[in-house]
Amino acid sequence: MxxxxxxxxxxxxxxxxxxxxxxxxxxxxxxxxxxxxxxxxxxxxxxxxxxxxxxxxxxxxxxxxxxxxxxxxxxxxxxxxxxxxxxxxxxxxxxxxxxxxxxxxxxxxxxxLEIFSDRAATREGVLQVEMAALSYQRTRLVRAWTHLERQRGGLGFVGGPGETQIEADRRAIDEQLVRLRRQLEKVVKTRTLHRAARAKVPFPIVALVGYTNAGKSTLFNRLTGADVMAKDMLFATLDPTMRRVVLPGGGAEVILSDTVGFISDLPTELVAAFRATLEEVLEADLICHVRDISHPESAAQGRDVATILESLGVKDTVPQIEIWNKIDRLEDEARAAAMTQAARQDGVQALSAVTGQGIDDLVTAVSQALAEVRHLSDVHLGFDEGRKRAWLFQKDLVEDERQTEDGFDLTVRWTARQEQQFEDM
Incomplete structure (x- = not known):
């Protein structure tokens, strides 16, 4: 129907x-x-x-x-x-x-909140939006709460059954919040297990972040061939999308993550509500900050993104590449100036995700940045592979070791170069 x-x-x-x-x-x-x-x-x-x-x-x-x-x-x-x-x-x-x-x-x-609700695709995203909406509306109590019965679609602030002016019961809202928190705890536990499993995959995570509508999803599609919604629309992506991808030109194999766009004056309760959605950024080995360089307030948008990353607890030690996207929208002279300026700065790449200009240089920069990024791997060594085991300990790469019937299971944290050295031994 x-x-x-x-x-x-x-x-x-x-x-x-x-x-x-x-x-x-x-x-x-x-x-x-x-x-x-x-x-x-x-x-x-x-x-x-x-x-x-x-x-x-x-x-x-x-x-x-x-x-x-x-x-x-x-x-x-x-x-x-x-x-x-x-x-x-x-x-x-x-x-x-x-x-x-x-x-x-x-x-x-x-x-x-209404947009977040309309876009949330994962169970966790939906629960977080409902909790943020309940907390926001708790002090207002001017809407009917019939939207909570709906399985999908907006929150009911705009049209729909939630528009009637009915006094809501605070106790009912609090009970609903408790129920949602319990559901969210279960979902987050499952997500933590998935993340733990993914941490054992020997591929570094590259997170695309940026102001909303900066062109992250278009760049994600360009690099992965994925069909992620990439419209000229704010908040076109809400839940993180992950893809395992071999970077073009025989580059590194990575997990690429496309995240929700940031926005200025985002209320703190919404940042908190979506902290878990942005956890992929906290787990990232490399952050690619995508900026719409054609926007008149590109610099201010970049500062907003930096502020939110800091509030999320992203460490200074995580390497970052700043991507000046949408150079195709600049006039010839401005585009040439932006390319020259980017080339003179460390960690800056100018490109067009739409036309593909500058993508090869970005892939090279990502591969170089990841060459010295450490990642976790599980390694099994037999009792006769003492030289390899000694090398791992000598390089201080072992995080955990368990003896088994036929050797040792080790968890090591190393760079791609060190992993290759190990394989060549």
């Missing part, structure tokens, strides 16, 4: 800009990103968008009386069903604005 599509919701997007605030971002570009976020949901249609400058935010309604009335006229004229405020709203502000405008309102956190 064919599932009925949810009705299209017309949204009015507002980016509040506080006059005099120390902002690193261009408000018009921030609005553009907010509109892209709205487009990331298939059942949202953007009816209009505007930057609203505020001298001083109203504690109870965010906007002053005159601005509220002006916005209500624009929203009504556009026949919008939903207002998206690109920033945090307190529960009081949300309720007051909904009453004043007689329309549903979603702030940035709510919208990102």
């Amino acid at each position: 064919k599932e009925h599509a949810r009705p299209i919701t017309r949204a009015w997007v507002i980016h509040p800009e506080i006059v005099g605030a120390d902002r690193a971002r261009d408000p018009e570009l921030a609005l553009e990103e907010a509109v892209s976020l709205a487009h990331a949901l298939p059942d949202l249609e953007v009816a209009g968008a505007q930057v609203v400058r505020l001298r001083k935010p109203d504690a109870g309604r965010l906007f002053g009386k005159g601005k509220r009335e002006e916005l209500k006229e624009a929203i009504t004229a556009a026949e919008a069903d939903l207002v998206l405020v690109d920033g945090p709203l307190t529960p009081v502000q949300q309720r007051n604005l909904e009453k004043a405008w007689d329309i549903k309102i979603l702030d940035r956190t709510g919208l990102i």
